[in-house]
Amino acid sequence: MPSAKRSVEPRRKPRQVRAELTRDRILTAAAHVFAEHGYAAGTTNRIAERARVSIGSLYQYFPNKDAILAELVIRHIDRGVWPQADRLDLSPGTLEQVVRALVRDAIDNHRDDPQLLQIMLQEAQFSGEVLDTIARHGEQRIAQLRNLLARHPDVGVADLDTAAELIVFTVELNTHRVMASSPTAAVEKFETELVGMVTRYLRGPAYPGPAIGHVHE
Incomplete structure:
Protein backbone atom coordinates (compact mmCIF):
# COMPACT_ATOMS: atom_id res chain seq x y z
CA MET A 1 0.00 0.00 0.00
CA GLU A 71 -7.42 12.07 -9.84
CA LEU A 72 -8.44 8.96 -11.82
CA VAL A 73 -10.70 7.97 -8.90
CA ILE A 74 -12.29 11.43 -8.92
CA ARG A 75 -12.97 11.22 -12.64
CA HIS A 76 -14.41 7.73 -12.27
CA ILE A 77 -16.79 8.87 -9.55
CA ASP A 78 -17.85 12.04 -11.35
CA ARG A 79 -18.70 10.02 -14.46
CA GLY A 80 -21.08 7.82 -12.48
CA VAL A 81 -24.33 9.73 -12.85
CA TRP A 82 -27.69 8.15 -13.75
CA PRO A 83 -28.90 10.12 -16.78
CA GLN A 84 -31.77 7.72 -17.57
CA ALA A 85 -33.51 8.25 -14.22
CA ASP A 86 -35.79 11.02 -15.45
CA ARG A 87 -36.94 8.94 -18.43
CA LEU A 88 -38.04 5.79 -16.60
CA ASP A 89 -41.59 4.44 -16.73
CA LEU A 90 -43.04 4.79 -13.23
CA SER A 91 -46.42 3.23 -13.89
CA PRO A 92 -47.75 0.42 -11.63
CA GLY A 93 -46.00 -2.91 -12.15
CA THR A 94 -42.68 -1.41 -13.32
CA LEU A 95 -40.73 -1.40 -10.05
CA GLU A 96 -38.50 -4.32 -11.00
CA GLN A 97 -37.61 -2.66 -14.32
CA VAL A 98 -36.72 0.56 -12.49
CA VAL A 99 -34.47 -1.29 -10.06
CA ARG A 100 -32.84 -3.19 -12.92
CA ALA A 101 -32.12 0.11 -14.68
CA LEU A 102 -30.40 1.37 -11.51
CA VAL A 103 -28.29 -1.76 -11.08
CA ARG A 104 -27.40 -2.00 -14.76
CA ASP A 105 -26.31 1.65 -14.83
CA ALA A 106 -23.92 0.96 -11.94
CA ILE A 107 -22.57 -2.14 -13.72
CA ASP A 108 -22.10 -0.30 -17.02
CA ASN A 109 -20.15 2.45 -15.25
CA HIS A 110 -17.62 -0.17 -14.12
CA ARG A 111 -17.36 -2.39 -17.20
CA ASP A 112 -14.57 -0.64 -19.08
CA ASP A 113 -11.44 -1.66 -17.18
CA PRO A 114 -11.72 -4.15 -14.30
CA GLN A 115 -7.93 -4.14 -13.80
CA LEU A 116 -7.88 -0.39 -13.23
CA LEU A 117 -10.96 -0.60 -11.00
CA GLN A 118 -9.22 -3.21 -8.84
CA ILE A 119 -6.17 -0.94 -8.51
CA MET A 120 -8.39 1.97 -7.50
CA LEU A 121 -10.01 -0.13 -4.77
CA GLN A 122 -6.73 -1.52 -3.45
CA GLU A 123 -4.26 1.34 -3.84
CA ALA A 124 -6.01 4.72 -3.95
CA GLN A 125 -5.49 7.12 -1.07
CA PHE A 126 -8.45 9.27 -0.17
CA SER A 127 -7.36 12.88 -0.43
CA GLY A 128 -9.65 15.66 0.69
CA GLU A 129 -10.76 16.15 -2.91
CA VAL A 130 -11.50 12.45 -3.35
CA LEU A 131 -13.55 12.37 -0.14
CA ASP A 132 -15.43 15.52 -1.15
CA THR A 133 -16.19 14.00 -4.57
CA ILE A 134 -17.44 10.76 -3.02
CA ALA A 135 -19.66 12.67 -0.60
CA ARG A 136 -21.06 14.93 -3.32
CA HIS A 137 -21.74 12.05 -5.68
CA GLY A 138 -23.41 10.03 -2.91
CA GLU A 139 -25.68 12.91 -1.94
CA GLN A 140 -26.69 13.51 -5.56
CA ARG A 141 -27.37 9.85 -6.21
CA ILE A 142 -29.39 9.41 -3.00
CA ALA A 143 -31.48 12.51 -3.70
CA GLN A 144 -32.10 11.34 -7.27
CA LEU A 145 -33.23 7.89 -6.16
CA ARG A 146 -35.31 9.23 -3.27
CA ASN A 147 -37.23 11.48 -5.66
CA LEU A 148 -37.86 8.55 -7.99
CA LEU A 149 -39.05 6.26 -5.18
CA ALA A 150 -41.44 8.93 -3.90
CA ARG A 151 -43.16 8.96 -7.29
CA HIS A 152 -43.40 5.21 -7.89
CA PRO A 153 -46.78 3.68 -6.89
CA ASP A 154 -45.31 0.24 -6.13
CA VAL A 155 -42.90 1.42 -3.41
CA GLY A 156 -44.13 0.32 0.01
CA VAL A 157 -41.27 1.26 2.38
CA ALA A 158 -42.13 3.97 4.88
CA ASP A 159 -38.75 5.72 5.26
CA LEU A 160 -37.72 6.81 1.77
CA ASP A 161 -34.61 8.69 2.96
CA THR A 162 -33.16 5.61 4.63
CA ALA A 163 -34.25 3.36 1.76
CA ALA A 164 -32.54 5.52 -0.86
CA GLU A 165 -29.31 5.65 1.17
CA LEU A 166 -29.27 1.90 1.81
CA ILE A 167 -29.92 1.06 -1.84
CA VAL A 168 -27.34 3.46 -3.28
CA PHE A 169 -24.54 2.18 -1.05
CA THR A 170 -25.57 -1.46 -1.40
CA VAL A 171 -25.55 -1.23 -5.19
CA GLU A 172 -22.34 0.84 -5.42
CA LEU A 173 -20.23 -1.17 -2.96
CA ASN A 174 -21.28 -4.57 -4.27
CA THR A 175 -20.90 -3.50 -7.90
CA HIS A 176 -17.34 -2.32 -7.23
CA ARG A 177 -16.49 -5.65 -5.64
CA VAL A 178 -18.04 -7.83 -8.34
CA MET A 179 -16.87 -5.85 -11.38
CA ALA A 180 -13.25 -5.75 -10.17
CA SER A 181 -12.80 -9.51 -10.28
CA SER A 182 -15.76 -11.47 -11.65
CA PRO A 183 -16.35 -13.09 -15.07
CA THR A 184 -19.35 -12.11 -17.19
CA ALA A 185 -21.52 -15.03 -16.03
CA ALA A 186 -21.03 -14.07 -12.38
CA VAL A 187 -21.92 -10.44 -13.16
CA GLU A 188 -25.18 -11.53 -14.80
CA LYS A 189 -26.10 -13.65 -11.77
CA PHE A 190 -25.15 -10.77 -9.47
CA GLU A 191 -27.45 -8.41 -11.40
CA THR A 192 -30.40 -10.81 -11.19
CA GLU A 193 -30.00 -11.46 -7.46
CA LEU A 194 -29.42 -7.82 -6.54
CA VAL A 195 -32.43 -6.65 -8.55
CA GLY A 196 -34.63 -9.24 -6.86
CA MET A 197 -33.40 -8.35 -3.37
CA VAL A 198 -33.83 -4.58 -3.78
CA THR A 199 -37.24 -4.97 -5.47
CA ARG A 200 -38.57 -7.14 -2.65
CA TYR A 201 -37.32 -4.66 -0.06
CA LEU A 202 -38.91 -1.68 -1.82
CA ARG A 203 -42.30 -3.34 -2.15
CA GLY A 204 -42.49 -3.39 1.63
CA PRO A 205 -44.15 -5.82 4.05
CA ALA A 206 -47.67 -5.11 2.74
CA TYR A 207 -46.89 -6.57 -0.70
CA PRO A 208 -48.68 -9.95 -0.88
CA GLY A 209 -46.30 -11.68 -3.29
CA PRO A 210 -46.86 -15.27 -4.48
CA ALA A 211 -48.62 -17.67 -2.13
CA ILE A 212 -46.36 -20.07 -0.26
CA GLY A 213 -46.37 -23.46 -1.90
CA HIS A 214 -47.88 -22.10 -5.13
CA VAL A 215 -47.06 -24.32 -8.08
CA HIS A 216 -46.83 -22.72 -11.51
CA GLU A 217 -48.81 -24.49 -14.18
Whole structure:
Protein backbone atom coordinates (compact mmCIF):
# COMPACT_ATOMS: atom_id res chain seq x y z
CA MET A 1 0.00 0.00 0.00
CA PRO A 2 1.28 3.52 -0.72
CA SER A 3 2.50 5.59 2.20
CA ALA A 4 -0.24 7.64 3.82
CA LYS A 5 2.21 10.55 4.21
CA ARG A 6 2.67 11.15 0.50
CA SER A 7 0.75 13.99 -1.03
CA VAL A 8 -2.15 12.99 -3.26
CA GLU A 9 -3.20 16.52 -4.12
CA PRO A 10 -2.46 17.64 -7.71
CA ARG A 11 0.15 20.36 -8.05
CA ARG A 12 -1.37 22.37 -10.84
CA LYS A 13 -4.88 22.94 -12.11
CA PRO A 14 -4.73 23.81 -15.81
CA ARG A 15 -6.15 27.17 -16.86
CA GLN A 16 -5.40 26.93 -20.57
CA VAL A 17 -6.69 24.44 -23.11
CA ARG A 18 -3.19 23.20 -23.97
CA ALA A 19 -2.39 22.55 -20.31
CA GLU A 20 -5.71 20.73 -19.82
CA LEU A 21 -4.96 18.51 -22.82
CA THR A 22 -1.53 17.67 -21.40
CA ARG A 23 -3.06 16.78 -18.05
CA ASP A 24 -5.70 14.61 -19.75
CA ARG A 25 -2.97 12.85 -21.72
CA ILE A 26 -1.08 12.07 -18.51
CA LEU A 27 -4.21 10.67 -16.88
CA THR A 28 -5.11 8.56 -19.93
CA ALA A 29 -1.56 7.22 -20.10
CA ALA A 30 -1.60 6.42 -16.39
CA ALA A 31 -4.83 4.45 -16.70
CA HIS A 32 -3.26 2.29 -19.43
CA VAL A 33 0.05 1.88 -17.58
CA PHE A 34 -1.60 0.89 -14.28
CA ALA A 35 -3.88 -1.61 -16.05
CA GLU A 36 -1.04 -3.13 -18.08
CA HIS A 37 1.81 -3.16 -15.54
CA GLY A 38 0.06 -2.99 -12.16
CA TYR A 39 0.40 -0.21 -9.65
CA ALA A 40 3.84 -1.08 -8.25
CA ALA A 41 5.42 -1.20 -11.71
CA GLY A 42 3.36 1.70 -13.04
CA THR A 43 6.06 4.28 -12.43
CA THR A 44 5.85 7.98 -13.25
CA ASN A 45 8.63 7.42 -15.82
CA ARG A 46 6.48 4.86 -17.63
CA ILE A 47 3.47 7.17 -17.46
CA ALA A 48 5.45 10.12 -18.84
CA GLU A 49 6.82 7.96 -21.65
CA ARG A 50 3.34 6.68 -22.54
CA ALA A 51 1.94 10.23 -22.45
CA ARG A 52 4.88 11.53 -24.53
CA VAL A 53 5.76 14.22 -22.04
CA SER A 54 8.93 14.79 -20.05
CA ILE A 55 9.06 13.60 -16.46
CA GLY A 56 9.50 17.24 -15.48
CA SER A 57 6.25 18.16 -17.23
CA LEU A 58 4.43 15.35 -15.43
CA TYR A 59 5.67 16.63 -12.06
CA GLN A 60 4.32 20.09 -12.86
CA TYR A 61 0.84 18.57 -12.61
CA PHE A 62 1.23 15.71 -10.13
CA PRO A 63 3.78 15.18 -7.32
CA ASN A 64 3.66 11.37 -7.62
CA LYS A 65 1.64 8.48 -9.00
CA ASP A 66 -0.56 8.41 -5.89
CA ALA A 67 -1.88 11.85 -6.87
CA ILE A 68 -2.45 10.62 -10.42
CA LEU A 69 -4.47 7.64 -9.18
CA ALA A 70 -6.46 9.90 -6.85
CA GLU A 71 -7.42 12.07 -9.84
CA LEU A 72 -8.44 8.96 -11.82
CA VAL A 73 -10.70 7.97 -8.90
CA ILE A 74 -12.29 11.43 -8.92
CA ARG A 75 -12.97 11.22 -12.64
CA HIS A 76 -14.41 7.73 -12.27
CA ILE A 77 -16.79 8.87 -9.55
CA ASP A 78 -17.85 12.04 -11.35
CA ARG A 79 -18.70 10.02 -14.46
CA GLY A 80 -21.08 7.82 -12.48
CA VAL A 81 -24.33 9.73 -12.85
CA TRP A 82 -27.69 8.15 -13.75
CA PRO A 83 -28.90 10.12 -16.78
CA GLN A 84 -31.77 7.72 -17.57
CA ALA A 85 -33.51 8.25 -14.22
CA ASP A 86 -35.79 11.02 -15.45
CA ARG A 87 -36.94 8.94 -18.43
CA LEU A 88 -38.04 5.79 -16.60
CA ASP A 89 -41.59 4.44 -16.73
CA LEU A 90 -43.04 4.79 -13.23
CA SER A 91 -46.42 3.23 -13.89
CA PRO A 92 -47.75 0.42 -11.63
CA GLY A 93 -46.00 -2.91 -12.15
CA THR A 94 -42.68 -1.41 -13.32
CA LEU A 95 -40.73 -1.40 -10.05
CA GLU A 96 -38.50 -4.32 -11.00
CA GLN A 97 -37.61 -2.66 -14.32
CA VAL A 98 -36.72 0.56 -12.49
CA VAL A 99 -34.47 -1.29 -10.06
CA ARG A 100 -32.84 -3.19 -12.92
CA ALA A 101 -32.12 0.11 -14.68
CA LEU A 102 -30.40 1.37 -11.51
CA VAL A 103 -28.29 -1.76 -11.08
CA ARG A 104 -27.40 -2.00 -14.76
CA ASP A 105 -26.31 1.65 -14.83
CA ALA A 106 -23.92 0.96 -11.94
CA ILE A 107 -22.57 -2.14 -13.72
CA ASP A 108 -22.10 -0.30 -17.02
CA ASN A 109 -20.15 2.45 -15.25
CA HIS A 110 -17.62 -0.17 -14.12
CA ARG A 111 -17.36 -2.39 -17.20
CA ASP A 112 -14.57 -0.64 -19.08
CA ASP A 113 -11.44 -1.66 -17.18
CA PRO A 114 -11.72 -4.15 -14.30
CA GLN A 115 -7.93 -4.14 -13.80
CA LEU A 116 -7.88 -0.39 -13.23
CA LEU A 117 -10.96 -0.60 -11.00
CA GLN A 118 -9.22 -3.21 -8.84
CA ILE A 119 -6.17 -0.94 -8.51
CA MET A 120 -8.39 1.97 -7.50
CA LEU A 121 -10.01 -0.13 -4.77
CA GLN A 122 -6.73 -1.52 -3.45
CA GLU A 123 -4.26 1.34 -3.84
CA ALA A 124 -6.01 4.72 -3.95
CA GLN A 125 -5.49 7.12 -1.07
CA PHE A 126 -8.45 9.27 -0.17
CA SER A 127 -7.36 12.88 -0.43
CA GLY A 128 -9.65 15.66 0.69
CA GLU A 129 -10.76 16.15 -2.91
CA VAL A 130 -11.50 12.45 -3.35
CA LEU A 131 -13.55 12.37 -0.14
CA ASP A 132 -15.43 15.52 -1.15
CA THR A 133 -16.19 14.00 -4.57
CA ILE A 134 -17.44 10.76 -3.02
CA ALA A 135 -19.66 12.67 -0.60
CA ARG A 136 -21.06 14.93 -3.32
CA HIS A 137 -21.74 12.05 -5.68
CA GLY A 138 -23.41 10.03 -2.91
CA GLU A 139 -25.68 12.91 -1.94
CA GLN A 140 -26.69 13.51 -5.56
CA ARG A 141 -27.37 9.85 -6.21
CA ILE A 142 -29.39 9.41 -3.00
CA ALA A 143 -31.48 12.51 -3.70
CA GLN A 144 -32.10 11.34 -7.27
CA LEU A 145 -33.23 7.89 -6.16
CA ARG A 146 -35.31 9.23 -3.27
CA ASN A 147 -37.23 11.48 -5.66
CA LEU A 148 -37.86 8.55 -7.99
CA LEU A 149 -39.05 6.26 -5.18
CA ALA A 150 -41.44 8.93 -3.90
CA ARG A 151 -43.16 8.96 -7.29
CA HIS A 152 -43.40 5.21 -7.89
CA PRO A 153 -46.78 3.68 -6.89
CA ASP A 154 -45.31 0.24 -6.13
CA VAL A 155 -42.90 1.42 -3.41
CA GLY A 156 -44.13 0.32 0.01
CA VAL A 157 -41.27 1.26 2.38
CA ALA A 158 -42.13 3.97 4.88
CA ASP A 159 -38.75 5.72 5.26
CA LEU A 160 -37.72 6.81 1.77
CA ASP A 161 -34.61 8.69 2.96
CA THR A 162 -33.16 5.61 4.63
CA ALA A 163 -34.25 3.36 1.76
CA ALA A 164 -32.54 5.52 -0.86
CA GLU A 165 -29.31 5.65 1.17
CA LEU A 166 -29.27 1.90 1.81
CA ILE A 167 -29.92 1.06 -1.84
CA VAL A 168 -27.34 3.46 -3.28
CA PHE A 169 -24.54 2.18 -1.05
CA THR A 170 -25.57 -1.46 -1.40
CA VAL A 171 -25.55 -1.23 -5.19
CA GLU A 172 -22.34 0.84 -5.42
CA LEU A 173 -20.23 -1.17 -2.96
CA ASN A 174 -21.28 -4.57 -4.27
CA THR A 175 -20.90 -3.50 -7.90
CA HIS A 176 -17.34 -2.32 -7.23
CA ARG A 177 -16.49 -5.65 -5.64
CA VAL A 178 -18.04 -7.83 -8.34
CA MET A 179 -16.87 -5.85 -11.38
CA ALA A 180 -13.25 -5.75 -10.17
CA SER A 181 -12.80 -9.51 -10.28
CA SER A 182 -15.76 -11.47 -11.65
CA PRO A 183 -16.35 -13.09 -15.07
CA THR A 184 -19.35 -12.11 -17.19
CA ALA A 185 -21.52 -15.03 -16.03
CA ALA A 186 -21.03 -14.07 -12.38
CA VAL A 187 -21.92 -10.44 -13.16
CA GLU A 188 -25.18 -11.53 -14.80
CA LYS A 189 -26.10 -13.65 -11.77
CA PHE A 190 -25.15 -10.77 -9.47
CA GLU A 191 -27.45 -8.41 -11.40
CA THR A 192 -30.40 -10.81 -11.19
CA GLU A 193 -30.00 -11.46 -7.46
CA LEU A 194 -29.42 -7.82 -6.54
CA VAL A 195 -32.43 -6.65 -8.55
CA GLY A 196 -34.63 -9.24 -6.86
CA MET A 197 -33.40 -8.35 -3.37
CA VAL A 198 -33.83 -4.58 -3.78
CA THR A 199 -37.24 -4.97 -5.47
CA ARG A 200 -38.57 -7.14 -2.65
CA TYR A 201 -37.32 -4.66 -0.06
CA LEU A 202 -38.91 -1.68 -1.82
CA ARG A 203 -42.30 -3.34 -2.15
CA GLY A 204 -42.49 -3.39 1.63
CA PRO A 205 -44.15 -5.82 4.05
CA ALA A 206 -47.67 -5.11 2.74
CA TYR A 207 -46.89 -6.57 -0.70
CA PRO A 208 -48.68 -9.95 -0.88
CA GLY A 209 -46.30 -11.68 -3.29
CA PRO A 210 -46.86 -15.27 -4.48
CA ALA A 211 -48.62 -17.67 -2.13
CA ILE A 212 -46.36 -20.07 -0.26
CA GLY A 213 -46.37 -23.46 -1.90
CA HIS A 214 -47.88 -22.10 -5.13
CA VAL A 215 -47.06 -24.32 -8.08
CA HIS A 216 -46.83 -22.72 -11.51
CA GLU A 217 -48.81 -24.49 -14.18
